Amino acid sequence: xxxILRISLLVAAVCILxxxxxxxxxxxxxxxxxxxxxxxxxxxxxxxFEINALADTxxxxxxxxxxxQNTHINTTIVIQGLGLHTILTPSHTWNHPGQGGIGQNLxxxxxxxxxxxxxxxxxxxxxxxxxxxxxxxxxxxNNVATSGGSLTFNSIDHVTFRARTQVPEPxxxxxxxTGLTRLVMLRRRK
Numbered sequence: 001x002x003x004i005l006r007i008s009l010l011v012a013a014v015c016i017l018x019x020x021x022x023x024x025x026x027x028x029x030x031x032x033x034x035x036x037x038x039x040x041x042x043x044x045x046x047x048x049f050e051i052n053a054l055a056d057t058x059x060x061x062x063x064x065x066x067x068x069q070n071t072h073i074n075t076t077i078v079i080q081g082l083g084l085h086t087i088l089t090p091s092h093t094w095n096h097p098g099q100g101g102i103g104q105n106l107x108x109x110x111x112x113x114x115x116x117x118x119x120x121x122x123x124x125x126x127x128x129x130x131x132x133x134x135x136x137x138x139x140x141x142n143n144v145a146t147s148g149g150s151l152t153f154n155s156i157d158h159v160t161f162r163a164r165t166q167v168p169e170p171x172x173x174x175x176x177x178t179g180l181t182r183l184v185m186l187r188r189r190k
Contacts, residue, residue, distance in 0.1 A: 026166040027070070027124065029053040029093045031102055031111060033159035037141070039082050040149020047080035053093060053102065057124035057165065063106060069094040070123045071105050077146065085148035093163075095119050100161075103140075110141040113161055121163065128162030 031051040037044060053072040063069040075087040090105035100118035103109035117130040141153040 025057050027055050027057050028164050028166070029055065029070075029072075029102070029123075030128075030162045030164070031159060032162075033111075033156050035079075035153045035156040037151065037153040037155070039079060039085070039146065039151050042082055042148075044079055044082060047082075049080065050078045051087070051102065052076050053091060055093065055123075060123045063092075063094065065096065066094040066100075067096040067119075068123045069106075077151070082148065085146040085151075087151075088145040088147060093123060095121055095123065104144070108140065110144065111156065111159060112140065113159060118161060123163070124165070126164055128160070130161045132159040132161075 029052075031053075033049060034046055035044070035049050036046055053075040055070045055072045057070075060068055060070045069092045071090070071092045075091045076084055077087055078084045091102060091110070092105045093102050094100055094109075095118055098116055098119045099112055099114045100121065101109055101112040103111075113130065113132045115130050115132060117127065121127045121130075141151070141156065144151045
């Protein structure tokens with residue numbers, strides 16, 4: 001077996017192993033809705049908000065009375081008219097049959113969605129939108145630390161949940177493997 005062929009096979013093996021380890025990937029949980037409340041010294045009334053929570057699918061596991069939970073790496077909130085702020089209180093997305101939501105990590109719930117699709121989600125794949133049909137049950141968001149001050153929602157309505165993974169496509173991995181093979185071959189020639 002020639003040296004170039006062995007190197008090519010080694011690079012291909014690395015690419016294949018990378019593809020299997022890519023099953024654990026970043027995931028973003030997004031909660032959107034309309035709410036009223038207080039952020040620091042600023043009040044807001046019936047404005048759009050969006051919470052984006054970045055996590056890793058490799059961290060999904062059981063917790064307390066929830067079938068699954070995933071601790072967030074970073075969580076931000078955009079409130080119309082007040083801008084983008086980082087949520088400083090550690091948080092997680094959780095679920096069990098018939099419900100799920102976002103809350104303080106391994107602690108109090110902030111938003112609970114009582115929808116079957118939310119409870120059935122594995123927290124590691126794409127899903128949504130899942131719309132909360134009974135907004136009376138979603139509001140437990142009180143005195144949460146953010147970069148803009150303490151955040152409290154007095155009311156929340158029209159909450160929708162989505163989850164999106166960021167797994168590299170097989171074509172991207174193939175191109176990466178081909179490029180690495182060519183680099184190794186060029187280096188060997190020199």
